[in-house]
Amino acid sequence: MLRPRHSTMATVGQKQQAKDNIGTLKRLWSFLSPQKGWLIAVVAMVIISSCLSLLGPYVVGRAIDAYIVTKRMDGFFLVVALLLFIYASLSVSTFLQSYWMIRVAQKTIYAIRQQLFRHFHELPISFFDKRQQGELMSRITNDIENMSQTFNSTVIQVISSTLTLVGAICVMLWLSPLLTFVTLLVVPLMYIGMRWITNRTQKRFREQQRCLGEMNGFIEEVISGQKIVKMFAQERRVIDEFLRKNETLKQAGFWAQTYSGFIPKLMNFLNNLSFALIAGVGGILALKGMISIGVIVVFAEYARQFTRPLNDLANQWNTLLSALAGAERVFEIFDMEKEEQDETGAISLDYIQGKVEFDHVVFSYDKKQDAIRDVSFSVSPGETVALVGPTGAGKTTILQLLARFYDPDRGHIFIDGHDSRSIKRASLRAHMAFVLQDTFLFEGTIRDNIRYGKLDASDEEVERAAKWANAHSFIMKLPNGYDTVLKQDGGGISQGQRQLLAIARAMVANPSILILDEATSNIDTVTEMKIQEALERLMKGRTCFVIAHRLNTIQNADRILVLNEGKIIEQGTHESLLEAKGFYYDLYHHHLQKEEVS
Ligand SMILES: Nc1ncnc2c1ncn2[C@@H]1O[C@H](COP(=O)(O)OP(=O)(O)OP(=O)(O)O)[C@@H](O)[C@H]1O
Numbered sequence: 001m002l003r004p005r006h007s008t009m010a011t012v013g014q015k016q017q018a019k020d021n022i023g024t025l026k027r028l029w030s031f032l033s034p035q036k037g038w039l040i041a042v043v044a045m046v047i048i049s050s051c052l053s054l055l056g057p058y059v060v061g062r063a064i065d066a067y068i069v070t071k072r073m074d075g076f077f078l079v080v081a082l083l084l085f086i087y088a089s090l091s092v093s094t095f096l097q098s099y100w101m102i103r104v105a106q107k108t109i110y111a112i113r114q115q116l117f118r119h120f121h122e123l124p125i126s127f128f129d130k131r132q133q134g135e136l137m138s139r140i141t142n143d144i145e146n147m148s149q150t151f152n153s154t155v156i157q158v159i160s161s162t163l164t165l166v167g168a169i170c171v172m173l174w175l176s177p178l179l180t181f182v183t184l185l186v187v188p189l190m191y192i193g194m195r196w197i198t199n200r201t202q203k204r205f206r207e208q209q210r211c212l213g214e215m216n217g218f219i220e221e222v223i224s225g226q227k228i229v230k231m232f233a234q235e236r237r238v239i240d241e242f243l244r245k246n247e248t249l250k251q252a253g254f255w256a257q258t259y260s261g262f263i264p265k266l267m268n269f270l271n272n273l274s275f276a277l278i279a280g281v282g283g284i285l286a287l288k289g290m291i292s293i294g295v296i297v298v299f300a301e302y303a304r305q306f307t308r309p310l311n312d313l314a315n316q317w318n319t320l321l322s323a324l325a326g327a328e329r330v331f332e333i334f335d336m337e338k339e340e341q342d343e344t345g346a347i348s349l350d351y352i353q354g355k356v357e358f359d360h361v362v363f364s365y366d367k368k369q370d371a372i373r374d375v376s377f378s379v380s381p382g383e384t385v386a387l388v389g390p391t392g393a394g395k396t397t398i399l400q401l402l403a404r405f406y407d408p409d410r411g412h413i414f415i416d417g418h419d420s421r422s423i424k425r426a427s428l429r430a431h432m433a434f435v436l437q438d439t440f441l442f443e444g445t446i447r448d449n450i451r452y453g454k455l456d457a458s459d460e461e462v463e464r465a466a467k468w469a470n471a472h473s474f475i476m477k478l479p480n481g482y483d484t485v486l487k488q489d490g491g492g493i494s495q496g497q498r499q500l501l502a503i504a505r506a507m508v509a510n511p512s513i514l515i516l517d518e519a520t521s522n523i524d525t526v527t528e529m530k531i532q533e534a535l536e537r538l539m540k541g542r543t544c545f546v547i548a549h550r551l552n553t554i555q556n557a558d559r560i561l562v563l564n565e566g567k568i569i570e571q572g573t574h575e576s577l578l579e580a581k582g583f584y585y586d587l588y589h590h591h592l593q594k595e596e597v598s
Pocket residue numbers: 129365366371389390391392393394395396397398
């Protein structure tokens with residue numbers, strides 16, 4: 001009873017798959033089409049080389065009948081010279097076809113990679129929040145590489161194999177329809193075998209790519225969090241987890257390769273079968289004088305030429321399926337909705353004073369539970385606001401909304417009186433600088449890392465900012481001063497020094513609004529004092545929002561916003577809040593004070 005239902009579902013699935021594959025191929029074509037001219041040249045070369053490879057055996061067959069069987073030597077050398085010419089031209093045309101195709105492939109892959117990388121930058125922060133870095137990197141590296149290899153060889157192989165097949169069948173039919181029929185007897189077997197195999201391989205290849213992406217994500221996570229792994233002695237658990245992922249990948253890879261490995265074996269068997277049939281039936285026909293020995297030789301050679309392209313097509317089919325699986329994953333990223341475009345008529349602000357207003361702002365990440373619930377407050381230019389509250393209270397979310405990484409679901413945020421939605425995101429962020437807990441430094445010189453805050457800053461500006469940020473003296477002690485190259489993510493300098501560089505970077509940007517997420521890590525007292533002093537200089541005259549952990553920062557803030565469960569429950573100065581003996585009072589006595597003491 002279940003069987004028919006099952007097979008109907010399978011057919012629907014296959015139809016959908018075929019539709020998806022055609023869709024993916026169409027999208028690939030949109031990337032290939034700018035290279036149309038070169039593609040035409042490649043196809044021309046493929047046609048020439050396919051004709052030449054068909055011509056060779058035909059000339060050999062004719063030579064056997066005309067010269068060898070009849071033992072005539074006149075013209076024999078001419079035939080040899082002709083064969084030399086055919087095979088030399090074949091070499092040249094095959095060289096040109098692959099040289100031009102590689103050119104087309106590399107240009108196309110370059111365009112896809114470029115577009116994908118650009119697209120990554122247009123995606124909203126929420127996209128990155130939900131995904132592993134390594135898995136995304138796998139798409140831009142592995143999947144694209146997979147496509148590149150397919151472009152390099154598959155297109156040529158598919159065209160050349162198809163042409164050779166059609167050409168061989170035509171010549172065979174012309175020479176002997178009966179022997180052609182015998183040769184073609186194996187084709188239905190090939191079709192059935194291939195269908196059986198490819199139905200199984202595509203699923204497995206997709207699974208293999210997915211597992212590879214997942215494993216890359218895991219590796220990336222473990223390598224970047226290696227310190228934490230060691231600190232918590234989690235090596236065993238991590239290795240076990242890797243073992244599980246590796247095992248899944250091995251299984252997926254094993255079945256994908258095993259099924260696809262059946263193809264050449266099947267082809268080989270059918271090849272030999274058709275060879276035997278030609279020899280047997282051809283021999284009988286020759287004995288009866290119906291065909292010549294030369295024709296049998298041509299058929300035997302064509303049978304090889306005939307199954308080889310089929311074999312190639314089958315192999316290429318696998319490569320193509322695997323590349324299509326990769327392409328699907330790449331296009332999946334292209335289909336992700338970009339960060340909302342700036343509203344039409346959105347303005348750019350050359351200068352902002354730094355007045356910030358939240359007006360009944362409500363926001364939820366998952367559209368189920370509100371992270372920010374009806375938050376309203378107003379901050380004057382130059383004011384320093386400390387955000388305090390227990391973990392998950394919504395402090396970071398408020399700052400993310402301010403920088404328009406997300407927009408409120410309800411309510412408004414005004415900057416200098418303009419609704420933040422009416423300001424271009426880039427323009428708004430250009431007036432802000434961030435000094436976050438985990439300072440991200442890029443691979444490059446110290447100078448370039450500071451200059452990241454303002455790309456056109458002069459060397460003098462960079463050094464002035466570093467001096468203000470108390471970073472100059474440690475930079476000068478480094479072997480190459482400002483030209484010292486930092487390893488990826490600032491490896492090679494201390495946590496405190498990284499923070500000083502982050503302050504210098506913000507300083508050079510000269511923002512009107514500063515967003516600080518104070519680091520909680522323990523830093524020696526001298527560096528801590530340097531950071532404190534640098535921050536005070538940086539904050540002066542700017543509107544500052546600080547997720548505060550240091551008592552000192554909180555006490556010095558013009559205003560403290562106390563958050564709990566997404567709501568502002570109290571606000572005021574340190575003294576006034578203590579006097580009120582409310583939530584802040586408890587927080588101060590039970591948490592903030594202790595943290596400071598420790
Ligand atoms: N990217 C996200 N996707 C879904 N929910 C999120 C996301 N980021 C934060 N949240 C949720 O939103 C709420 C507020 O989080 P938020 O990070 O703003 O708190 P916080 O006060 O900054 O906490 P902490 O002091 O621990 O950094 C929490 O319930 C949190 O789980």
